[in-house]
Amino acid sequence: MGNALRFLCAQCTEPSADSGSLGPHGVSATTVGVSALAQDIFHFDITSQVPEGLSKHVVSSKKAQANWYKKLLDAWREAKPPPRTPEEASRLVIKTLKRHLKADVEGLLAFYGLPLPQTLVELSSEVPTSLPEGLKFELQTLPVDAKAVADGDTVTVYVSTTDPRESSYVPNDVQVAAVQRSKARAERNYTKADALHEKIVDAGYRVLKIQNEEVLARKYRIRLRGIDAPESKMPYGKEAKEELTNLVQGKCLRILVFAEDRYGRCVGDIYCNGIFVQELMLKKGFAWHYTAYDRRSELEKWEKEARAKRVGLWAASNPEKPWDWRKDRREGR
Structure with missing residues (x-):
């Protein structure tokens, strides 16, 4: 058999x-x-x-x-x-x-x-047991969809509005729309239900089906703190996205948020089943240490380890830095 x-x-x-x-x-x-x-x-x-x-x-x-x-x-x-x-x-x-x-x-x-x-890549970091300095807030996400991974350093996540932190922030019109949508679906008025869900989505929320139950959740776009992965059109851009997708899809993440960038994304450290995601991405050679925004010595060390082993993007003799690649595109080079 x-x-x-x-x-x-x-x-x-x-x-x-x-x-x-x-x-x-x-x-x-x-x-x-x-x-x-x-x-x-x-x-x-x-x-x-x-x-x-x-x-x-x-x-x-x-x-x-x-x-x-x-x-x-x-x-x-x-x-x-x-x-x-x-x-x-x-x-x-x-x-x-x-x-x-x-x-x-x-x-x-x-x-x-x-x-x-x-x-296998040996991972050394542990999930923090105390709140790190500079932490703004923490997120415990719902399972991540593979399509939510934009590239090797950006992922969209959802947090249930039953979470104590989220429950007090849900706009009243979103709560009302969610109740009305549920009622419309029970009445099989799917056109009305879809219109109500569109209103919910426009407000930064979504109704997700989790284990056969509908959950109202808030959307967050997360930029991985301290690393910069190759853009999708760069060498190893596709591989970096696939690596991050394989790691987080279907899993609930713990995210420590430290800042918000100019694109409205939360900048944070991501932990997945006890694995520090940035450590794995750096050690496998699918990201650079983003020194312009993060000076942590351990990130520098992990990048150097990958360089020495010539893994991932470091297999190339002189890989182009993502920030230089983006600058050249902005300037039309």
């Missing part, structure tokens, strides 16, 4: 021509490795059987393998949301099986074509 499930995964996620070499299951590691692992974990929950062929990649017995899948099943169910990218899946496996043999952990990852521990 496990092989059949993998076949269905492969049909649903056909690898593209540039996906890289094929993994042990005959599919691209960048597209189906996570799905194959998920299918095998839940297949184990039904049958108590580990995948055929895994023993060729690991050193421990099938009894030990069964113990791994029990732990992975619990960890997968507790993850909210569950892993969606190869890196997230690798981190879950490594964390869950951290007391097991290195050869077994690496063999399991290799079996699914997932990144090995030595290829």
